[in-house]
Amino acid sequence: MTTRPTGDDLLSVFTRADLGGDQKLDLMEFTMVLDELGLAWSRAETQDRFEKADANLDGFISYEEFRAILESEGWAGGSLPGTHA
Ligand SMILES: [Ca+2]
Incomplete structure (x- = not known):
């Protein structure tokens, strides 16, 4: 069953990745989020997205x-790649 990420889902993903509990992600945590979202990027791409x-x-x-970058890339609001089943 395909479920599309809502704001709550994104917040949930964000919170889980936020190991420090400080409401922000460092590069390692950001990488974990991408992994959880099924977005396979190279280290260089991840770093580039992080800096952007x-x-x-x-x-x-x-x-x-986090929301802004996901929205700008078209992932928030229901357009995550459908290949991550
Ligand atoms: Ca910042």
């Missing part, structure tokens, strides 16, 4: 930044 997502350049991805 980090809008305020503090070295971490906040939930807002």
